[in-house]
Amino acid sequence: MRFWRILACVVLLSVVSVSLAANWLAPAGYAKQYREAAGAPPSHEHWLGTDEIGRDRFARVLYGTRISLLLAPAAALLSTLMAALVGGLAGYLGGAWSRGAMAVTDLFLSLPWLFLLITVRALMPLNVSPLVSVLVTFLMLGLLGWTSAARVLCSTAGSLRESDFVRQARASGIPGVRLFWVHVLPNLKPVLYAQFWISIPAFILSEANLGILGLGVAEPMPSWGSLLKELEGLVSVGEEPWKFVPLILLVVVVTSFQFVLSKQDEVAA
Amino acid sequence: MVTQFKKTIVVAMLCLGSFIGSAVAQGELRFCLRSEPKTFDPLKVEDDASAAIRYLTGGVLVRMNRQTQALEPELAQSWKVSKDGKQITFKLRSGISFSDGTPFSAEDVAYTVQQLMDPALHSPTGDSFRSGPGNVETKIISPTQILITFPAPVAGLDRQFDQVAMLSAHSAKKEMAVLGPFVVADYKAGSTLLLKRNPNYWKTDAQGRHLPYLDSIKLDIQPNRDVEMLRFKRGEIDLINSLDSEYFDKLATTSPQLVHDAGASLDSEQMWFNEVAKAPLPGYKKNWFRSAVFRRAISQAINRDDLSRVVFRGHAQPAVGPVSPANKFWFNAKLKPEAYSPEAALKALQGDGFRFENGALKDKEGNPVVFSIITNSGNKYRERMATMIQEDLQKIGIHVNVVTLDFPSLIERMTQSYDYEAILLGLTNVGLDPNEQMNVWLSSSENHQWNPSEKTPETAWEAQIDTLMRAQASATDAKKRKESFDRVQEIAVEQAPFLYLVNRNALSAVAATVQGASPVILVPQTYWNAERLTVK
């Protein structure tokens, strides 16, 4: 597994480096429209072809990587921390706290948050910068995306609360906060890592879908999510396999994240 | 034996006679509706899906031939419009029944018109006839003759009846008893709608065979165009209306005989600026948007040829004004599309006090020219057009933010909060008559999009348009109406309240198994002659 972890780190670092070098690798930028070559296949000038209005797809993948690779893990981290706080604490405290927190969590799972997001967009000025728009989007995703993991964490923390070592620690007088922080929370890592890993692609894809509400990345700025939306034109995409490159890149990055996080998952020999 | 022989001949001739008089069974036509029909009541139709059902099932007094654009008799064998445009007399065909056998007569026409003009019925069909206050009067002269009197002249009165499907005054089935070629046989909400041949349909072809030729029409509810295209390629549906440009091109390379480009449609894509005085915008932006010089300069800076070529792959034409060139009679042929010239645009803006500094345009107070264009999400053409306009305007130093919103949020900004700067949307014209656009041009109207519900016209040119539109609405002479509306078009181009971008072509696809199809630009495009189509 060590080999895979190192390979994953190398892959992630390479992707990050290449995206940071976008200004040199694609100096024309992601917005320039080569209108005479709209929808063109890969060529010497455009390694991944151009999109429907002639923008270089390779440049857009590079620049889009910056947005998605930076913000999606940040949002995933936020949702994981919130899940840990709500679910972990609720399970640890038990009783009415747990019941109440889980009822709230179930409510969160069921509500149509679409309308909250529409309201958030309405409160933002129309001329907000694309960067602020995407920051707000990922922030909202982070704040709303914790519910599934919270439930599982509550159940896990509930089991831990009654485990022998926690009882012993409690009996030996360790205060509640330290008990939770030092003894319970580390044992929640398998679920926390799972939540983090699942959230990254989920948020990248959600960001693109939130474009219908006016959130997310605004034109002409690209993101992986907006590039992946090209795959929805299935009738033509089979004949244009280069459109799968953002998907392959996302799979590689997400899988690499998992290998990097896998140290804690290793089964005792 | 001779008697037996005679009997056989008689029976054989009867069978032959019934065969000739009967319909020729010719299969099932299948296509998709892009949304759920909201109503089967033909008088309440507001959405495209319901309009499609009405077209296929409704019997009308007169029908505009979608190909020739001439008005043809249907349930009415003749009609006469009075000189003042307030009265119309219909002479109906006799011996016609609704799909449930209930006889059709002038009483049903009177009933339908009274229902249509009920003030509580707020529908586009009814409002098209409401040219002035007062009640409509119907006088049944005989079972096959009726006189209808409107309180005020109705422009293009006879043509309006193309949209009015007759209801039965007596049938227990209410709006489900129809006079058209097909009748609703089965409806699975969210899934499919099955129309079957109306056994009592009155029309026959030149050889005396009963119409329609088709046994049935199966309509699947499918909002997604990618799936619709997939199903067409697999042979699961027989035609596609309003085919996307890229799918048109893909089909054209493999099966060119299946696709049809009928030329420029009546629809236009356009952009406008917010000129509402009470809009929550900074004062300097309001000054920009209310300046005709500014609007025309923006118009000059937009490359319409590129929009047509890139976004619509050549299946669109730069738009000139509120009327598409496809509307041959009403289009003002003297008008030409705005020529693309960023240099001229910049010069005009500089003449209006703007300054171009370090690649950015600023107004006379030093405010950088930055504004947003909102459009409805999910419409890839508009999203692409907005992005291309963003780059076009960047060349003259204007920074544009493109914002796509869900449609209700966009409508709310447009009609209630007025919290927007520029909007990119389209106008769908169902018919040819400019009277349909009355509520867009009248300054007091809710749909006077750049500045709705003005108490009095805020500019001289809007007052002029009000006068001209009212004049054409009350005139009965087509030539006088055209003169008035030509001038409206000229003012629209001079003042540019709308920046007309492109007129899309009417693209469609029809499977080879469908015989008799002849796609046109007018809705419903491919199945306008559904009663004469057959499927092998």
Add this chain to the structure above:
Amino acid sequence: MQRQNMLARKIARHVLTVAATVLLGGFLSATLLRLAPGFDVDEEQLDPRLNSESVQALRQERLEQHNIFRFYFHSLQRAAHGDLGTSISLGQPVSTLLRERAPLTLRLVGIGLLLSWAVAMALALSAAWLRITAYDALTTAISGTFLCIPAAVLALLSVLWNVPGALAVGLIVFPRVYRYSRNLLAKAYSLPHIITARAKGLSELRILFWHVVPVAGPQLLAVAGVSVSIAVGAAIPVEALCGLAGVGQLAWQAALARDLPLLMNITILVTLVTLLANSGADVIGHMLRGQEA
């Protein structure tokens, strides 16, 4: 007897919690919709043929829903008599719409969940049992791939390849179930009693099914409860794109049309399903742990 009383109290508490949460969910969803922009408008009012009076009349149609408290109160009153109101966008009784469409969604979600759990558990259990790095990498890559494919694309692929929509739902849910299960099983494997079990000579298969899975059981049940709401969410794009007339398609139409009566009732239904699934998982989990809820 005491145990029975405790159980009865537990069930009663759960029922009350579910009822209160469902009612609150309905109210909150109605409030969110009411406060969101675009509530008061209708696409139809943009029709240029409509005159001012008609446009005003269209706006007045939603007047009854302006006061959300009054609207909700009246809705509950009507619901007590079996009347769930009428859909604004479709013009049909909400109860009829839900009754007609719920079976399809139940089937879609049910089969999708079964498929997702079957695949996820097969991969997670085999990965946990075999503990071969390459195999683990492969299963991670497979689940990672499906996690990265947009739900809309999976739905469209199901149309393209003519496979049931339930498979698309299953493929959307399975990576999430797999990842949680895989990590929980791996964690259970790391506990000290497993070393003891191995030292005592128990077979790996026996260790897995008798000492690992039961330990992770309560958490896996929690994942099962959560997977129900993930599957219900996945049903929306699948139904919308595959043209399946289910509750998911209805929910999407209702959201776009700001159809308050319809969306509120759908939210209540979804909240009920979510709560029942999660509460059921909780109760069984507690029973397995032998603890009080």
